Amino acid sequence: MSPTLVPLLADAGLTGRGGAAFPTAVKLKAALEHHARLIVNACDGEIGAAKDGWVVEHHLDELVSGATLLSARRPSTVRYAAHRGSPSALRLRQAGLHVLEVPARYVSSEESSLISLAQGGLARPMTKRTPFVAGGRDSAGRRIKPTVVVNAETVWRVAQIASLGPEWFRAFGTAAEPGPRLVSVNGPSARGVVLETEAGVPIPDLLGAIGGIPADAEAVIVGGLGGSFVPADAVRTLTWSTTELSRFGAVTGPGIIEVIGASECPVALVDRFLAYAAGESAGQCGPCMFGVPALASEWRAFAERPTARLLETISRRAGLLPGRGACRFPDGVGQFVASALRVYRDHLEGHVVGYCLEPRGRTADVLPL
Numbered sequence: 001m002s003p004t005l006v007p008l009l010a011d012a013g014l015t016g017r018g019g020a021a022f023p024t025a026v027k028l029k030a031a032l033e034h035h036a037r038l039i040v041n042a043c044d045g046e047i048g049a050a051k052d053g054w055v056v057e058h059h060l061d062e063l064v065s066g067a068t069l070l071s072a073r074r075p076s077t078v079r080y081a082a083h084r085g086s087p088s089a090l091r092l093r094q095a096g097l098h099v100l101e102v103p104a105r106y107v108s109s110e111e112s113s114l115i116s117l118a119q120g121g122l123a124r125p126m127t128k129r130t131p132f133v134a135g136g137r138d139s140a141g142r143r144i145k146p147t148v149v150v151n152a153e154t155v156w157r158v159a160q161i162a163s164l165g166p167e168w169f170r171a172f173g174t175a176a177e178p179g180p181r182l183v184s185v186n187g188p189s190a191r192g193v194v195l196e197t198e199a200g201v202p203i204p205d206l207l208g209a210i211g212g213i214p215a216d217a218e219a220v221i222v223g224g225l226g227g228s229f230v231p232a233d234a235v236r237t238l239t240w241s242t243t244e245l246s247r248f249g250a251v252t253g254p255g256i257i258e259v260i261g262a263s264e265c266p267v268a269l270v271d272r273f274l275a276y277a278a279g280e281s282a283g284q285c286g287p288c289m290f291g292v293p294a295l296a297s298e299w300r301a302f303a304e305r306p307t308a309r310l311l312e313t314i315s316r317r318a319g320l321l322p323g324r325g326a327c328r329f330p331d332g333v334g335q336f337v338a339s340a341l342r343v344y345r346d347h348l349e350g351h352v353v354g355y356c357l358e359p360r361g362r363t364a365d366v367l368p369l
Helices: 005-012 024-033 051-058 060-070 087-094 111-118 152-164 166-170 203-210 242-248 266-280 286-304 308-320 329-343 345-353
Strands: 037-041 079-083 099-102 147-151 180-186 193-198 219-222 228-231 256-259 355-357 363-366
Touching (some): 005 024, 005 152, 005 166, 037 111, 037 152, 051 060, 079 087, 079 111, 087 099, 099 111, 111 147, 152 180, 193 203, 228 329, 266 329, 266 345, 286 308, 286 329, 308 345
Parallel strands (some): 037 079, 037 147, 079 099
Antiparallel strands (some): 180 193, 355 363
């Protein structure tokens, strides 16, 4: 990687497109200083994500060009992470690239999971005292070589900035969130629709690609399992920007929007998400081994026999998860449930008294008590 690339990316204001939105120039300056190996993350690990696969399918040459620019070592040492057996893994392998095949598990595409897998360990998150871009050791004392993980869209944007310049990049988006960006939109009629857009665009314009927001919809999910529910009425007037989304505990993050079908019971929806979360955790530290499964179990109990006491227990449990695990997985699950409790409070209380409330407060069948 050329030292001149770092100030170029700093001038552009590029941030990571995988979810954390960390300044790319800062990350890559550290990679250059420590001669870190590069892993390009093309896993689409979040629920509803499709951007990485879209970049691999439509912009593979530019992806490789960006990876070559970013590599602090020989380009042949770059590894491209993709879920085992996925179309992305096949396309990358057919292009003659070094593919890191990742188990199709939720936490396996987390940054430290990829680093562990690339260095002969399991695809599980590692506790990190300092970023592994500088190297270090895992919890078992195994030496970890300096490695940096960069999301596929971010790598593609690096190639664009190097070719077209920071001014071109900043012509898109907002001053706080500059540059073009991809968004994956999903809904009852279509999934995995990837749009080229920018921060500041009205969210209803993005959702028009999948038929818009149903008139009787109550909420959308922004950010997948690690994201938040946002009331549909608010979404109709919001722009795609962290500044506006933060009012509802959401961020642009990994660039995913999920429209909830009008006939979908929120209790059943969250139950499915939590059952998935409980089965997808790494199961190696307390919040994942016990906290997430306990939360899923308590929500299932509420779905089967709803009580106010269970709602209080769920709320308390969700508040205990953040900040306690080796990775951010429990944080995301806790936030996801907390937002469901806020947005669907009336619906959940309707279950407690024996009714499942349809959208806009109409009452449906009496639940078995």
